[in-house]
Amino acid sequence: MNFTAFWHTLGPNTISGLVVGSIIALFALGYTLVYGVLRLINFAHSEVFMVGTFAAAAAWSAVGVTTNSVLPGFWGLAALIVLGLVAAVIASGGTALVVELVAYRPLRRRNAPPLAFLITAIGASLVISETFGVFTHHNQRGTARLVPVHDLLVFGDTHITVLDVLVVGLALVMMFALDRFVGRTKMGRGIRAVAQSPDNAALMGVNKDRIISLVFLLGGLMAGVAAVMYLLRVANAQYDAGFTLGIQAFTAAVLGGIGNLRGALVGGLVLGLCELYGGALFGTAWQNVVAFVVLVAVLMFRPTGILGEALGRARA
Amino acid sequence: MTTMEQLPTEEPRTSRRWSPRAQVSALYTRTGLRGWYSRLPRWGRLVANLVFFGLAALLPYVGSVPLIGPQIITNGISWGNTLFDMTYYVLLALGLNVVVGYAGMLDLGYVGFFAVGAYTVALMTSGDSVLHLRWGWLAALPFAVAITLISGVVLGWPTLRLRGDYLAIVTLGFAEIIRVTANSASFLRGDRGFGGLPHPPGSWPDGTKIFGLRDLRPYYWLGLVAIVLVIFAVHNLDRSRVGRSWLAIREDEEVAEIMGVRTVKYKLWAFAIGAFIGGLGGVLFAGYNAFMNSSTFVLQFSILVLAGVVMGGSGNIPGAILGGALISYIPDRLRGIEDPLTHTDLFQWRFVLFGAVIILIMLFRPQGLAPNRRRAMELKDRAREVAP
Numbered sequence: 001m002n003f004t005a006f007w008h009t010l011g012p013n014t015i016s017g018l019v020v021g022s023i024i025a026l027f028a029l030g031y032t033l034v035y036g037v038l039r040l041i042n043f044a045h046s047e048v049f050m051v052g053t054f055a056a057a058a059a060w061s062a063v064g065v066t067t068n069s070v071l072p073g074f075w076g077l078a079a080l081i082v083l084g085l086v087a088a089v090i091a092s093g094g095t096a097l098v099v100e101l102v103a104y105r106p107l108r109r110r111n112a113p114p115l116a117f118l119i120t121a122i123g124a125s126l127v128i129s130e131t132f133g134v135f136t137h138h139n140q141r142g143t144a145r146l147v148p149v150h151d152l153l154v155f156g157d158t159h160i161t162v163l164d165v166l167v168v169g170l171a172l173v174m175m176f177a178l179d180r181f182v183g184r185t186k187m188g189r190g191i192r193a194v195a196q197s198p199d200n201a202a203l204m205g206v207n208k209d210r211i212i213s214l215v216f217l218l219g220g221l222m223a224g225v226a227a228v229m230y231l232l233r234v235a236n237a238q239y240d241a242g243f244t245l246g247i248q249a250f251t252a253a254v255l256g257g258i259g260n261l262r263g264a265l266v267g268g269l270v271l272g273l274c275e276l277y278g279g280a281l282f283g284t285a286w287q288n289v290v291a292f293v294v295l296v297a298v299l300m301f302r303p304t305g306i307l308g309e310a311l312g313r314a315r316a
Numbered sequence: 317m318t319t320m321e322q323l324p325t326e327e328p329r330t331s332r333r334w335s336p337r338a339q340v341s342a343l344y345t346r347t348g349l350r351g352w353y354s355r356l357p358r359w360g361r362l363v364a365n366l367v368f369f370g371l372a373a374l375l376p377y378v379g380s381v382p383l384i385g386p387q388i389i390t391n392g393i394s395w396g397n398t399l400f401d402m403t404y405y406v407l408l409a410l411g412l413n414v415v416v417g418y419a420g421m422l423d424l425g426y427v428g429f430f431a432v433g434a435y436t437v438a439l440m441t442s443g444d445s446v447l448h449l450r451w452g453w454l455a456a457l458p459f460a461v462a463i464t465l466i467s468g469v470v471l472g473w474p475t476l477r478l479r480g481d482y483l484a485i486v487t488l489g490f491a492e493i494i495r496v497t498a499n500s501a502s503f504l505r506g507d508r509g510f511g512g513l514p515h516p517p518g519s520w521p522d523g524t525k526i527f528g529l530r531d532l533r534p535y536y537w538l539g540l541v542a543i544v545l546v547i548f549a550v551h552n553l554d555r556s557r558v559g560r561s562w563l564a565i566r567e568d569e570e571v572a573e574i575m576g577v578r579t580v581k582y583k584l585w586a587f588a589i590g591a592f593i594g595g596l597g598g599v600l601f602a603g604y605n606a607f608m609n610s611s612t613f614v615l616q617f618s619i620l621v622l623a624g625v626v627m628g629g630s631g632n633i634p635g636a637i638l639g640g641a642l643i644s645y646i647p648d649r650l651r652g653i654e655d656p657l658t659h660t661d662l663f664q665w666r667f668v669l670f671g672a673v674i675i676l677i678m679l680f681r682p683q684g685l686a687p688n689r690r691r692a693m694e695l696k697d698r699a700r701e702v703a704p
Contacts, residue, residue, distance in 0.1 A: 041481040106679050110699040115422055118484055119626055120678045122424075122619055126671030130616075134664055243615075247492070250485055285500040292489035296474055299482055 006280045011158030013276040019164050019233065021272020022171035026226035027249035028256070028264040029178060030096070030219025036259030037195045037215045040114060043121035044099045046246025047128035048092050048220050052227030053237040054132060055091030056084035057143045067142040067235075080146055084231065089224035096220030099124050100213055108212075133239035140236040147232055167229045174225050175265050178218065182261060191215060195259070244288055248275070251295040257305030266306055373540060375399055376533045392651025392663065396532025400604060402644040403539025404597040409624045409640025410546050410633065411593025416622065417631035417688065418554060419586035420566030422484040425471075425491030427618040429591040431498060432467045433598025434608055436460035438510035439503075441602075445510065446503045453514045453603045460599045461592060468591025472584050479569070491615055498610040509609025516603050527603070535604050542600060546593055547633055554633075558585055566631075567694075616667055623674045629684025631691050638686050643670065 027049055034042040060066070065080060072080070103120035153160040182188040193201035194211045202208045230245070231237065248271060256267025271291060278290035298305065353364060376399060379389040389395045408430060415423045439445045440456040471490050475483055498504045515527040516538060526534045553559055561582040564572035573579050602608060620643050628639025647666035655662040677684065683692035 041485065103675060111701055112678070112682060112695070113698065114481065115420075116678050116682055118422060118481060119622070120675050122622070123671045123674035123678070126616070126619060127668050127675070128671075130665075130667040130671065134658065134668065244492075247485070247489065254482075283500075285496065289493050289496050292486075292493055295489060296486055299478055299486065300474060303477075303482075 002281060002283075006277065009280050010277075011156060013280055014273065015158060015160055015164055017273035017276035018269060019167050019272070020275065021252075021269035022168045022265075023226050023229050023233070023268075024245065024249050024252045024272055025265045025268025026171050026174060026222045026229070027245060028253040028268050029175075029222040029261065031250050031253040032256075032258055032261060032264045033191075033215045033219045035253070037191060037198075037212060038104070038117075040104075040117045041121070041250065042099070042216070042219070043118055044103065044125040044128065045096070045219060045223065045249075046242030047125045048096045048099065048242075049223040049227050049230075049246065049249075050129060050132065050237075050239065050242035051095045052088035052092035052224040053231050053241060054141070055224075056088040056228050056231050057141055057237045059083050059087035060143055060146075065144050065146075067144055069144055071144065071146065071148070077146060081228070081232070084146075084228045085225060088227045089221050092224030092227060093217050093220035095128070096216040096223070097213060100216040104212070104216075105209070129239050129242065136239055138239060140238045142236045143231055145232075145235045163232060167233065170225065170229060171265075174222060175261075178222065179261055181218075187211075187214060248288075248291045251291045251298075254295060255298050255305055257307040260305070260307050263305055263307040270306070369540065369544060373537060376536060390645075390648045390651060391653070392661065393648050394532065396536060398645065398648040399536040400532055400539055401648065402641050403536060403543060404600050405621070405624065405644035406543055406637050406640035407539070407546060407597035407600070408594055408621045409628065409636040409643075410543070410550060411590045411597070412621050412625050413630060413633070413636035414550060414553075414562075414593065415586050415590035416625055417636065417691075418559065418562040418566065419583060420562075421583065421586065422481075422622075423487045423587075423590065424484050424618055424622065425487035425489070425494070426590070426594055426621055427613050427615065428471070428491040428494040429464050429468060429594030430598040430601070430617070431494055431613040432591075433460050433464045433595030434602040434612070435498065435504060435598075436463045436595075437599050437602035438513055438608060441514050442510040443512050444505060444508075453516050453599075457599050460602075461595050464595025464598070465588050465592045467595075468588040469584055471591075472587030476580055476583055488615075488618075491618055495610065495613060495615065498613065504610070506610050509607060509612075511607045513602055513606050513608070515606075535600075538603075539600055542596060543637075546596070547637075550589075550593075551633060553589070558582060562586055563690075620667070620670060623670045626674055627677050627684060629687040629691075631688035632684070632686055635684050635686035635688065639684070 027045075030045045030048065031042060034040065034045070060080060060083070063080070063083065065071075071077065099121070103124045104117060107116050107120060147161075147163040147166060150162045151159045152162055152165055182191055190201070190206045190211045191214065193204065193206050194208055194215075198208055201211075230241070234241075249268070252267035252271040253264050254267070255271055256263025256265065271294060274294055275287050275290050279287035282290075353361065356364060376396060379385045379395055390398045408426065411429075412423065412426050415421050415426070437453065437456045437460045439447055440449050440451045440459060441453060443450060471487075475486050478486055499506045515525070516535075518526040520526055527538075554562075561572070561577045561579075562585075564575065564577045565579050565582060569579055605612075621640070624639035624643035625636055626639070627642065628637070629635025646669070647663055650662040650666060650669075653662045654660070655665060682695050
């Protein structure tokens with residue numbers, strides 16, 4: 001336990017924790033949405049994210065922006081980020097829909113036991129990630145660091161960069177939009193109805209299959225945005241990038257209360273901070289272990305998470 | 317007074333129908349190979365088993381069978397090596413079958429126990445170890461197996477309250493913790509690993525070592541002996557009170573608890589026995605490979621073994637053997653064959669292949685290739701209850 005290092009890096013770690021946490025939170029929304037509606041973990045969601053990172057990287061290299069290219073000015077950068085977002089969102093959303101179609105829908109038709117869904121999702125995850133692994137020769141693919149590291153605010157040795165503000169801001173905007181969508185629109189009401197009782201919702205005229213596809217699509221969209229934010233921060237795409245981050249995102253979803261959209265945000269931020277602080281205390285190699293210890297502790301002592309399980313329950 | 321007249325004739329019939337034995341035979345109308353096997357007398361089954369394992373023991377010589385032999389043996393890797401790999405995969409599949417197939421707990425971190433077994437052997441035998449014990453392989457075996465058993469209980473305990481999906485993720489987390497520990501804890505040496513692990517003891521009458529580097533057949537036979545012992549133990553456990561408790565837990569944990577099954581105890585049993593068998597696989601692996609490091613135990617490995625169990629038919633020993641053998645044999649058979657797409661070895665597509673195979677199996681034959689009858693019936697039952 002290294003307390004001096006912990007105190008010295010408290011400020012910077014808080015900022016990075018919040019940034020990492022907001023990426024995790026967006027990623028976690030996919031788990032929480034699907035779990036809220038189907039009561040199943042979408043194991044392939046990590047690959048939905050991974051496909052998003054590769055799609056954004058491919059879009060950028062298609063317009064000629066690679067690891068060492070000269071970066072354009074402000075508007076150029078904004079256009080590039082939007083391009084990356086569009087590519088990642090389309091790829092991730094598409095992957096999520098395909099996963100639902102291949103691994104979930106046929107099993108739902110025959111009322112398979114929950115473990116069957118998990119196994120097909122694992123299969124889908126393995127196929128997607130290893131296909132990318134084979135084609136990239138299991139190497140990383142670097143992208144340009146699009147957002148230059150400019151300090152926006154400085155408090156002592158705590159630097160807040162443009163990137164930090166961009167990532168956290170984008171995450172909050174997406175969260176807010178999703179919350180409004182699920183809470184206020186007609187489709188959102190459909191989602192809450194299916195989450196509450198699938199059969200009753202179907203009897204009331206909700207198209208269950210379409211709502212489930214929609215839920216997967218929404219999760220995919222959020223993962224796509226998270227993928228671009230991850231690329232801006234880490235600047236490389238890798239075939240197994242989704243796996244570790246996926247476990248963390250799932251932990252965040254459980255921590256905040258799985259099935260609860262606002263819980264995902266709280267869980268993501270808390271987990272991001274826990275990891276950075278844990279890394280400072282025990283050494284960065286153990287950073288990922290912190291996520292699991294938190295997960296086990298939460299499941300043992302408060303299995304419903306910080307805010308409790310609720311999609312369609314709270315405002316039914 | 318028809319009812320009064322009918323009663324005497326009715327009563328024996330209903331009582332016969334509801335006697336456990338009659339009910340069991342009504343449930344299991346056995347056909348095919350298994351029906352033939354189950355109708356054999358006790359000694360006949362023993363002979364059939366002996367013939368089966370005798371044929372398995374002759375597998376190293378299959379290459380000399382005309383016509384079929386050359387198709388079976390592998391090209392990119394020696395046939396002896398392939399066979400030995402198959403033995404520890406089959407052991408792992410048998411162990412995971414206890415946890416997943418019998419007790420119905422989805423364990424995604426099973427490779428962790430394999431690693432614990434192998435690392436314990438390495439710590440006790442290797443010259444690189446901090447313990448400086450330099451024991452023989454055989455002396456380390458009981459300790460390694462005991463430590464994996466304990467690790468199974470230790471890791472099983474916090475997860476006892478978890479069900480299904482949550483259990484899967486937490487066990488995945490445990491495997492990751494074991495991997496990170498192997499990478500980061502200095503006494504486990506991370507990437508540098510352990511070298512100079514001893515082979516199992518013994519020498520032929522002419523003085524050459526039985527377990528050397530040139531002849532790999534003895535390793536295969538050793539693995540086969542371990543498999544036979546494990547099958548014997550697991551089969552007997554499955555037919556005992558323990559096995560019936562596992563069955564009850566798998567079908568419905570709450571009901572099992574209410575009916576007086578001590579679920580905590582028997583779930584721990586399943587974890588411990590699964591870990592024990594996985595550890596045994598790790599010990600065999602360490603006895604064959606003179607070197608191992610933290611990258612030996614990748615997570616895909618657990619999923620591969622799970623794919624094997626599901627593919628073969630979870631909850632059924634022949635299914636687990638078949639599945640375990642296939643997940644090891646198919647990738648090795650793919651070695652040395654050029655892949656037309658990327659012009660490299662087909663071997664590197666193995667995880668993609670198995671991912672696709674487990675999806676297809678769950679979609680078209682969810683009970684597996686050699687299914688457990690009760691499981692297959694459960695799945696049929698559920699499909700009938702489907703709501704539109």
